[in-house]
Amino acid sequence: MLFSSMVFLFLFLPVVLMLYYASPRKVRNLILFVFSLVFYAWGEPIYVFLMIASTIVAYITGLLADKTKQGRKPWVPKVSLIVAILWNMGLLLFFKYTNFFIENANNIFGLSIEKMGLVMPIGISFYSFQTLSYVIDVYRGDVKAQKNYLTLGTYVALFPQLIAGPIVRYKDVAEQMAKRKETISNFAQGVHRFAIGLGKKVILANSIGALFDAISNAPQDQMSVTAAWMGIIAYTFQIYFDFSGYSDMAIGLGKMFGFDFLENFNYPYISNSITEFWRRWHMSLSSWFRDYVYIPLGGNRKGKVRQCVNIMIVWFLTGFWHGANWNFMIWGVYFGVILLCEKLFLLNALKKIPKFIGHIYALILIVIGWGIFAFDDFGKLSQNFKNMFGLSGIDFVNHQTLVWFAGYAVTFVILIFTSTPLIRKIGEKLKKAVPAVYSCVLQPLMVMAILLISTAYLAGNSFNPFLYFRF
Template structure:
């Protein structure tokens, strides 16, 4: 079940909210846990058992870590943390990467592992990262061990961020899981955020995505330079509005339930360096890798050689996190090289350029990265990149480019403007009384228009659904 569906909007969500708010406070986490499992089981009933097993295993690990630490037994505490990490990573590897390794070895003539063809549990990359760092935080003293299995299970399975993030560390939400306050203003703001995210997904991402699909399916011989760039521009906007829209909906849903999640995107396409771009894009993932991988490896307080190693490890893992295909590893290493270059010398040079040039430099490199990210087949990827840089047979442009540009120009312009803080800035300049009148009208209009699109929709993909 996805947020941008009529089933969720007009059945699941109203029923859950109604039951949630008539349930006594002390029982709300239990009620929410059941609602979360129903939400997850709607799409993956087979893997509810796996999720429950993960919850119980990490809950027990956290209790053991807390007990050993209180007894001054650091060795057993470390062993409990290590066991939890190994278990979670083994599950993630088995379901997400086993077939990738097996098929790669087979391609090299080594028939060592069978391909299993298992479906990937929805959201496993998100909830695994949340659960396996819980014992780490307890060991570090950053969080108290959760005594209630129901409360811990509620944290792990929170349906607003269960299948697509943002990735929330237990220590960030521990107090809210145990006790949270409810305000009408918070609920109303949650509705506002949810409708903004829904509009991003339904009105922008879905419509722009059809342009990318057209260019992705185009034979290599028909790709032109301008057409290839137009296609990857469409994908960059589709991916941004798809994922940031889902994150906004998650934040909004959280507020409706009394939770406050951190934002996951901060207008990344206005960045003036690749490093800045990754401070603004998928913020929760970057924060997770920085805290649990980069800093434990030594961070930047090391020699240059070690710094390069640390960055390439982090970005290689960041790439693989996104999917079980080698193009994601290449994509991660691509950014690792760029960020390494900016940290060592390129960043100072870029900072000396005019701001417009910095923006062009960043967007150029990011757009190239999306071609690597979007195309899993290396042959197709190579042909598409060749077309972007003028090495394809289609020439500079063709009638198809003109047709697609004319057809999608209004949507592309709306998307480009919406990817900047322009509309937010204009909104904040409005008199407060005008905003109070306009806001509910705009929220209602956004919900009605998005619903109208969904009623007639035949195209409603979600790019991060199985990450």
């Protein structure tokens, strides 16, 4: 089920909210758990049992991983942690990468092994990381093991963030799972945040995504250097508004039910370096790899050479996490190399030049990075880069390019402004200047306008999956 669907907006969510707030507090987790399973089973009727199994494994290994329990043999927590790692990583490798390994083995060794008819369970990359981080945190002593299966099950299956994040760690919501206070103010903030996210996805991401689809599928004789860059810039905006829109909706839904999820995006396209970009983009994933891979590997504590190796390991794994295609690994290594260069010498140089030059530098590298990320077909990937850098004999600009630009010029202007904090700052100033008018008139009107426009868009296009669903 999609957040940006009529069924979710006008059936599922209203029913859940009514039942949730009509019920006593002691059964609200049960309601969330049951309806979260329904939400997942709507699109994955079989794999919902896999998620339940993962929760059971996390529950048992979490209880056994607690090193503080008296009378427990010292090897039990370690074995439990290993079991949790093997289970979660095994699931990811099996469902997400089996066919990838088979295909590459066939190509390299001339084999003819048939691919398995596997369909990757939606959200497996996210809930596997969540359950694994829970067991690791219990083992480290950062959080107490949850003895109530329903509470842990609600955390894992919680539908607002189940499918595409943000990656919510148990230690960040442990208290909220047991005790949370739902307020009218938080609910209103949640509706506002959800509407913003819905608008990002339906109005902005889907609109500019249509341009990327048109350019990426256009015949070569219609292409130009400018069009190739325009297409990847369109994708750059599409993936940001698509994914940050989902995160906004998840955070907003969380607030409606009394939860405070951590932010996942912080205007990444205003960055002046790639280091800054990755502190602003998909922050829950970046912090997960930092805390559970980079630091355990030694981080920056064992010398420069070891630090460089650790950075490259983390970024290869980051690319690998995104998908079973070589373009994702190349994308991860690409950013890993840039981050290494910035760590070793580039950041110092960037501090000495005007910020706008650093901003241009970062944007060019970000757009090129999305050019690698966008195409899992190597033929299309190489052809697009040839087009972007004028290596395929096409014109710099042509009539078709001007047609595309004319049709989307206003959209690009809107996307540029909405990818910066400008609109938020204007809202904050209005809130300070005329608080009553802003809260009682302007904000509700804006929310209603976004919801109405989004609904109109959805009425004409019922299927619009999020890009990060495939990861």
